[in-house]
Amino acid sequence: MATTIIEPGFIQPPSIEPPFLRQPNASVLFGERSRRLMALAQGHAMADFLRFMGHLAEAQQHTLDSQAAPVLPDTEQIMLCKAHGMPPLGTQTLLRDASWREGLSTLLERVAGQANPTTSAAIARLQTLSAAALEVFADRLLSGDYAGLDLAAAPLIGAALQVYWVRLVSALEPGDFPRPDVHTLCPVCGSLPTASVVRISGVEQGLRYLHCSLCESEWNMVRIKCSHCESTKGIAYFNIDGGDEAVKAETCDECNSYLKILYMEKNRAVDPVADDLASLALDILMDEAGYQRSGPNLLLFPGSHDA
Numbered sequence: 001m002a003t004t005i006i007e008p009g010f011i012q013p014p015s016i017e018p019p020f021l022r023q024p025n026a027s028v029l030f031g032e033r034s035r036r037l038m039a040l041a042q043g044h045a046m047a048d049f050l051r052f053m054g055h056l057a058e059a060q061q062h063t064l065d066s067q068a069a070p071v072l073p074d075t076e077q078i079m080l081c082k083a084h085g086m087p088p089l090g091t092q093t094l095l096r097d098a099s100w101r102e103g104l105s106t107l108l109e110r111v112a113g114q115a116n117p118t119t120s121a122a123i124a125r126l127q128t129l130s131a132a133a134l135e136v137f138a139d140r141l142l143s144g145d146y147a148g149l150d151l152a153a154a155p156l157i158g159a160a161l162q163v164y165w166v167r168l169v170s171a172l173e174p175g176d177f178p179r180p181d182v183h184t185l186c187p188v189c190g191s192l193p194t195a196s197v198v199r200i201s202g203v204e205q206g207l208r209y210l211h212c213s214l215c216e217s218e219w220n221m222v223r224i225k226c227s228h229c230e231s232t233k234g235i236a237y238f239n240i241d242g243g244d245e246a247v248k249a250e251t252c253d254e255c256n257s258y259l260k261i262l263y264m265e266k267n268r269a270v271d272p273v274a275d276d277l278a279s280l281a282l283d284i285l286m287d288e289a290g291y292q293r294s295g296p297n298l299l300l301f302p303g304s305h306d307a
């Protein structure tokens with residue numbers, strides 16, 4: 001009888017590819033963000049604003065936990081999107097069901113007691129809007145059409161839409177999503193990223209992921225490359241003297257844009273949305289240097305912050 005002797009070291013472990021796409025962890029995402037915001041608020045010049053955002057994130061987690069699975073696009077449509085490299089939960093194609101507005105109601109009730117007078121007035125305005133008016137508001141916000149929008153109310157709509165899209169993306173499988181050739185938009189919903197994160201540990205060690213401003217998915221993009229025009233030339237990094245080492249602005253001289261990049265090796269607790277809100281001073285610096293920000297933060301719109 002032939003015997004095969006396996007020498008030590010002969011068996012290779014299967015190679016594990018880092019994921020192209022990281023779906024959000026819906027059970028902890030907003031709760032962790034809330035804790036991060038509360039921590040960032042301590043001793044911060046914008047402490048009241050960050051604390052309210054912490055309450056808002058807590059309300060997002062509460063809303064998410066209290067809602068059932070949303071209505072998904074049918075399997076045929078998801079497979080069609082995948083075959084054509086299109087986002088299956090695209091903001092321009094998905095028919096939103098009413099549950100996002102139910103989520104908004106829960107969210108508004110939950111944060112009403114924590115709001116300052118300006119935000120309280122914005123909550124009251126939203127509570128009187130018809131379903132049709134809320135849908136128009138959402139459409140405009142999702143298409144980046146902010147002119148004339150109620151900017152004090154926009155972050156609340158943004159927060160409700162984030163909850164809805166996280167519910168959607170959490171109900172799909174990794175195999176449902178395409179791996180498109182263009183890496184500047186979210187492969188799940190087609191939105192722009194809020195920031196990017198250089199991750200730590202395991203197969204993701206040192207890899208950079210762009211973080212979606214809407215559905216909170218993350219997709220891999222190589223480092224030292226513009227997340228807006230994909231140029232690899234003219235990329236530079238800025239941070240504030242004596243400021244947080246974990247947050248930098250990645251600028252591109254080809255398209256004159258910037259997006260923040262967070263380094264988990266400097267602080268493993270960083271959160272793209274929270275740390276972006278807490279580093280507004282860096283946005284002001286980049287604006288003064290003539291760079292345009294390439295992706296939104298749906299919890300803060302120019303002119304919406306009065307803290």
Ligand SMILES: [Zn+2]
Pocket residue numbers: 186187188189190191212213214215216217
């Ligand atoms: Zn997305």
Ligand SMILES: [Zn+2]
Pocket residue numbers: 226227228229230231252253254255256257
């Ligand atoms: Zn660029």
